[in-house]
Amino acid sequence: MFLRALSRDLAIDLGTANTLVFVRGEGVVLREPSIVAIDATDRSVLAVGSEAKAMLGRTPPHIRVVQPLKDGVIADFEITERMLSYLIAKTQRWLRTVLKPRVVIGVPSGITQVERRAVRDSALHAGARDVYLVEEPVAAAIGAGLPVQEPGGNLIVDIGGGTTEVAVISMAGVIFCTSVRVAGDEMDEAILQHVRKHYNLLIGGRQAEELKITLGSAWPGETEPRSMEVKGRDLADGIPKTIVLTEEEVREALRECVMTIVETVRTCLERTPPELAADIVDTGIVIAGGGGLLRGLDRLLSQETQLPVKIAPDPTSCVVLGLGRILDELDLLKRVAGPA
Secondary structure: OHHHHHOOOEEEEEOOOEEEEEEOOOEEEEEEEOOEEEEOOOOEEEEEOHHHHOOOOOOOOOEEEEOOEEOOEEOOHHHHHHHHHHHHHHHHHHHHHOOOOEEEEEEOOOOOHHHHHHHHHHHHHOOOOEEEEEEHHHHHHHHOOOOOOOOOOEEEEEEOOOOEEEEEEEOOEEEEEEEEOOOHHHHHHHHHHHHHHHHOEEOOHHHHHHHHHHHOEOOOOOOOOOEEEEEEEEOOOOOEEEEEEEHHHHHHHHHHHHHHHHHHHHHHHHOOOHHHHHHHHHHOEEEEOHHHHOEOHHHHHHHHHOOOEEEOOOHHHHHHHHHHHHHHOHHHHHHHOEEO
């Protein structure tokens, strides 16, 4: 008990696009892009998070800006370990020399044992005392305030950066889960390709993300359609050029990605046991993750499934808030996680 009081235990949402860190007793203390800038000559880390993201597309040849996670799992073990070391050290201050923290990490549902071991080893090497892995849909549902410990069906749609996971949860466990590698990053790529195809203009990933946030929607809005200036390089003559992109065009560019998510939800509903399906008719669908911020997605999903759909109060923080609650409640931790 004394050690638990002294330790600054952490919950980490290790996402493809962003990593969030929750400190027990303090709440969410860090929210950084999952990006690392390294010097290719000696593999030293130059920047992590926002500082590294600002370098994207602007570095000399000897500096590489990398995303060490792909589709929700570790793609580069060494860089992930360094990123975690940086984040853990930033939250621990002097305590890291006295007592290492317990760490609870959210992982995609259905990852392999090899991938689980990679996450665990990265956290241990980065300075964790004990590591517990919790499936992200369960953490997202807890963070969204759903009564997951009760014997009733809860359907959560967690749209992250690399994957969309749709899960039915009951009694603090995943009854059925299906995931698709279509999420925020794929939406950015769809916008980038639309601009390239229709305007012969090359834009960067950061600008595509800005277009998604500013103009992206899944359903026509009731206000005046918006538009935005887009700057890039003309592929015909190589000269910088500016065009104006409308909300309707961006919605059309995102249509395929959005409908893939809708079909994934339908697949999950088709595989749900009848008793739990009856519960979902009453409780509806909850959308979490950064993708939940796409305007009109709840209306489209409601129309396609004929079920009530709501967006979680803080969709981008659902997973880490759920992990934080699990970290606080030892009984809940024992139910939903075990040592990795």
